[in-house]
Each structure stands twice: as C-alpha cells, then as structure tokens.
Amino acid sequence: MHGDILFWQVLLLTLYSMYQIWDDLTIVSSLAQPVWAGLIAGAVMGDVTKGLIIGGSLQLTVLGVGTFGGSSKIDANSGTILATAFSISTGMNASTAVAAIGVPVASLMIETDILGRFTNTFFQHRIDRLIDEENYPAIERNYLYGIIPWILSRGLPVFLALQFGGNFVSSAVKILDTNLKWLSNGLATAGALLPAVGFAILLRYLPVRKHLAYLILGFTLTALFSTLYTNVQSLGTAMTKVSKGFSGSFNAVSMVAIALIGLTFAINEYKRDDEKQQLAEIRQQQKPVAQSTTTEEGEIYGDED
Structure with missing residues (x-):
C-alpha cells in the first residue's frame, strides 16, 4: 500500500x-x-x-x-x-x-x-x-x-x-x-x-568460551536445517508443477526446529546449574562448624576466618 x-x-x-x-x-x-x-x-x-x-x-x-x-x-x-x-x-x-x-x-x-x-x-x-x-x-x-x-x-x-x-x-x-x-x-x-x-x-x-560447543553446534544445525528444509520445499514445489495430483505442504520451518533444539539444550543446562546449586547448599550445610573459646578478657581463640 x-x-x-x-x-x-x-x-x-x-x-x-x-x-x-x-x-x-x-x-x-x-x-x-x-x-x-x-x-x-x-x-x-x-x-x-x-x-x-x-x-x-x-x-x-x-x-x-x-x-x-x-x-x-x-x-x-x-x-x-x-x-x-x-x-x-x-x-x-x-x-x-x-x-x-x-x-x-x-x-x-x-x-x-x-x-x-x-x-x-x-x-x-x-x-x-x-x-x-x-x-x-x-x-x-x-x-x-x-x-x-x-x-x-x-x-x-x-x-x-x-x-x-x-x-x-x-x-x-x-x-x-x-x-x-x-x-x-x-x-x-x-x-x-x-x-x-x-x-x-x-x-x-556472552560467555562464549564456556559454551563454545553450543555455539559451534548451533551454527552447524542452522546451516544443515536451512539447507535441508529449503531443498525439501523446492522439491515439493517442483512436484506440484509436474503432477497436479500431488499435494503436500512444504513450509520452511527450519528456524522452529532449531529453536526447539536450542530450548532443549537450555533446559538441560538450567537443570545442571540447579543441581549444582542444590549440591553446593547441601555441602555448605554439612560443613562442620569450627569450635572457638572465649577467655575472660573477651579474646576469641579458634577459627578466625
């Protein structure tokens, strides 16, 4: 318009x-x-x-x-x-x-x-x-x-x-x-x-060095899925022109597939981080408390950390 x-x-x-x-x-x-x-x-x-x-x-x-x-x-x-x-x-x-x-x-x-x-x-x-x-x-x-x-x-x-x-x-x-x-x-x-x-x-x-493997995998999957879905869509379009009886829907949904794969990795990473956090809290609770004594003058002996 x-x-x-x-x-x-x-x-x-x-x-x-x-x-x-x-x-x-x-x-x-x-x-x-x-x-x-x-x-x-x-x-x-x-x-x-x-x-x-x-x-x-x-x-x-x-x-x-x-x-x-x-x-x-x-x-x-x-x-x-x-x-x-x-x-x-x-x-x-x-x-x-x-x-x-x-x-x-x-x-x-x-x-x-x-x-x-x-x-x-x-x-x-x-x-x-x-x-x-x-x-x-x-x-x-x-x-x-x-x-x-x-x-x-x-x-x-x-x-x-x-x-x-x-x-x-x-x-x-x-x-x-x-x-x-x-x-x-x-x-x-x-x-x-x-x-x-x-x-x-x-x-x-972003922490690229820490998650470099995910970066490489994401780039590779994007390239593969984009090529795959584009070729399938082109093939389907060609088939519909050759045969009138051929019907099918070939949509370019490569980014949807990539997004779902990325979501899967994100969920797994979140779960791992959550488990590490819970484990760290349990270890902190189980850590023995250092004994200390106090003299009559008010001085404290023992763990001063």
Whole structure:
C-alpha cells in the first residue's frame, strides 16, 4: 500500500508508541520490542511482512545493547514504527528504511528519553515532600503522573514525524531512487549488515568460551536445517508443477526446529546449574562448624576466618 499515511494510522501508531515505553518500564509484557513494533506497525499500515522484516532487523541490531542504572539507550521501537510506516507508505526498500530511518531515529530518540527522565524529577521531588507530609493519596497520584513525561517523550516525536514528515520522506525516497541510487544501494547494504553487528555485540558479552560447543553446534544445525528444509520445499514445489495430483505442504520451518533444539539444550543446562546449586547448599550445610573459646578478657581463640 503506497500513498499518504492516513490520520487514523498516525493516531494508532502514536498511541502504540506511547504504550510501548509504559510497557517497557512497568508491565514488561515484551510488547515493547522492535519485532512487536514491526508487527503492529505493519498491521496498521497494511504490510505485516515488511513490518516484521524491519522490526526483526532492528531487533537483531540492538540484540546485544543494554544499559545499566539510569542510562539511556537507542529507542529501536520508535525507529521501527517510523521506518515501517514510511517504508510501506513510500515503497522504500526495507533494508534501506532500517539504515536511513530506523537507526537514525532510534539514536535521536535518546535525547527525548533524557528529556523524559529530566522532566520526571519534578514529580519525584513532589513525592519526597508528600512523604514528609504523609499524604499518601497524593503520593499515589504523583507516582502515576510520572508516566506523562515518558509517554510524551515518545508520542510527540512519533506523531509529528508521521503527520508532517511524510512529504519530506517521499521526496527523499524519490531522490534516492534516481540521482542518488548509489547511496540508496549503500544504505540497503548497511541495513542488511546491521543484524550481524547486533550478533557481534551480543557474542562479545556472552560467555562464549564456556559454551563454545553450543555455539559451534548451533551454527552447524542452522546451516544443515536451512539447507535441508529449503531443498525439501523446492522439491515439493517442483512436484506440484509436474503432477497436479500431488499435494503436500512444504513450509520452511527450519528456524522452529532449531529453536526447539536450542530450548532443549537450555533446559538441560538450567537443570545442571540447579543441581549444582542444590549440591553446593547441601555441602555448605554439612560443613562442620569450627569450635572457638572465649577467655575472660573477651579474646576469641579458634577459627578466625
């Protein structure tokens, strides 16, 4: 579906952008993830497939990115919403949208995140004062008021971009598809490579040396299953063309099989760690307590560890 973004679409995407930060801070239902943002934005815009491609790409891009304490991070969810909306409305390539819109928007939203945090301190100081006054109903109200800066930090930029940025993006896409075709190809290539960057960051922080065998096995299984299912699907498609009486469903479910195998290994690893923990607790309980004596002067003799 190509064309202008309709107001009802702008409204729904804005409401979701406001909800997703609330969900990320309080509910934590996993709906505040780029892949969900891509699914929802794609459904609203009428192209779920492209939405999932963009959302999945940005999900993999930020896979290894994390923050601690009050640090801000790039807002891949808002980037996914805008990249999906403009990609579908203008016909932009999904990989190009990830690199040209998704990542820049996600980075720029760090500033609105900081603004939301800064503004939120107003309600925090009010709560400090109300605690001294023991005004508990007002404390509860101001606690809930704190969500206002957060949802506005996402909702306002997304609404303004969707409502007034469509013409600019459409003009930019036309230029990228004509005079700056080389730049468009470069952005598409960069967008396709970004998920690999996310994996690299993730592997940097995961205990790869400890679980190197699982890493090798996972890579091997992925390669084998992808090849197997692709060939079976191609064979089934060819058979249906040769024989009209041949019927069968050959779906590319390789990733489902790989995910189930990975889940099996994860369950086994969890059970082993749990058994080790229980064994360590039993040994700790059975450890003899060292005897000690106390003199009249109060000095303690014995185990001083």
